[in-house]
Amino acid sequence: MNKSVSARILVLTTIAMMFSFTVWASLSPLAAEFEDIYGLSATEKSVLVAVPVILGSIMRVPLGILADRFGGRKVFTLLLLFTVIPLIGVSFSTSYLMLLFWAFFLGMSGASFAVSITFVSQWTPKEKQGTALGINGIGNIGNALAGFSLPAVVAVVGIQGTFLGLIIPILIMAVLLWFWTPETPRSGEKKTILGSLSVLKFKHSWILSLFYFVTFGAFVAFTMYLPTLLMDLYSISSVDAGARSAGFVVLATLVRPVGGYLGDKWGAGRVLTWVFLGIIIGALAISASLSSLLVITFPCLLVAFMTGIGNGAVFRLVPELFPASTGAVTGIVGAAGGLGGFFPPILLGTIKDATGSYMLGFILLSLLSIVCLVINKLHYHIRQISTGHSSQ
Numbered sequence: 001m002n003k004s005v006s007a008r009i010l011v012l013t014t015i016a017m018m019f020s021f022t023v024w025a026s027l028s029p030l031a032a033e034f035e036d037i038y039g040l041s042a043t044e045k046s047v048l049v050a051v052p053v054i055l056g057s058i059m060r061v062p063l064g065i066l067a068d069r070f071g072g073r074k075v076f077t078l079l080l081l082f083t084v085i086p087l088i089g090v091s092f093s094t095s096y097l098m099l100l101f102w103a104f105f106l107g108m109s110g111a112s113f114a115v116s117i118t119f120v121s122q123w124t125p126k127e128k129q130g131t132a133l134g135i136n137g138i139g140n141i142g143n144a145l146a147g148f149s150l151p152a153v154v155a156v157v158g159i160q161g162t163f164l165g166l167i168i169p170i171l172i173m174a175v176l177l178w179f180w181t182p183e184t185p186r187s188g189e190k191k192t193i194l195g196s197l198s199v200l201k202f203k204h205s206w207i208l209s210l211f212y213f214v215t216f217g218a219f220v221a222f223t224m225y226l227p228t229l230l231m232d233l234y235s236i237s238s239v240d241a242g243a244r245s246a247g248f249v250v251l252a253t254l255v256r257p258v259g260g261y262l263g264d265k266w267g268a269g270r271v272l273t274w275v276f277l278g279i280i281i282g283a284l285a286i287s288a289s290l291s292s293l294l295v296i297t298f299p300c301l302l303v304a305f306m307t308g309i310g311n312g313a314v315f316r317l318v319p320e321l322f323p324a325s326t327g328a329v330t331g332i333v334g335a336a337g338g339l340g341g342f343f344p345p346i347l348l349g350t351i352k353d354a355t356g357s358y359m360l361g362f363i364l365l366s367l368l369s370i371v372c373l374v375i376n377k378l379h380y381h382i383r384q385i386s387t388g389h390s391s392q
Helices: 003-024 031-038 042-058 060-070 072-091 096-122 126-180 193-201 203-234 238-254 256-266 268-288 293-321 326-355 359-381
Strands: none
Touching (some): 003 072, 003 126, 031 042, 042 096, 060 072, 096 293, 193 326, 203 268, 203 293, 203 326, 203 359, 268 293, 326 359
């Protein structure tokens, strides 16, 4: 493989995913603005923020399969061009229902993850895929970019100008991907959609989905709900809560390549053992330190660090176990991670309403991590990982 081509694909897809994730996360930091404009209730705000998460998660499956079949260059470029449509729609919305309609299609930008990972893996040597896919995952930092930048941009140019402005980097990346990356070479038999989904019959697909449900799900859930939790518990300002939450996102994102590198060097199974132990300790510590903003900061950063490492390690396993179906499995596992970020905020809110505390929610996270720890020990740490040829 041409190293310069692989490096160019890695850089361009990572930047393209970063801007796509900025679009995907754009409604959350602006929820208060929409609340003022349309007089939204708390439930309506929650629905508005959650709708893009749902579609962005589910669509990772078909888009990952399409990237396998037709190549990342075509699929990623078309996805970016499609993203322009809901951005225009949101900018010209005049009612909550119209905004919700376009918010749904805005979620397509979150599916860029599956396309990007597939594209990079197809052009990266096997022994370097963990590191490359970990670097590619830095595109998740678009979530933090949305939280840091969009409220300030809205203050200057307004809601309409902000969403129309997001079209510019999206179009630039579409042009660069189309004209400056190669077609993915055809590889053997062209699978049907049903053929691609046949990977669901393998236990590794379900195990990796569970692992990513916990690691990436926790990342997304903290990204979405941590500002609300901090404001509720400690009565801090939205700006302060947003900055602290963005710190969580940045840390989890920047250490993701470390997870991929360690997976290359030591084996992803061994890395995931430490990841789940760290999440267990962090979640239990959070549940015991909810009364102090200073104390809770440290276990939150531990969870950020461990989920970031875990995200990189999980996707080190995907091309190793499924070299011929990386796109399909990436879509499935990515969808599980996205859905893992959708349900915990709802669960935390329900638990808080029912018990008056968030404690039980973090205890449940630790229990689920214990399950993952045991499964990982049995399949990926103690035993030699079977190759993709024996698992497909």
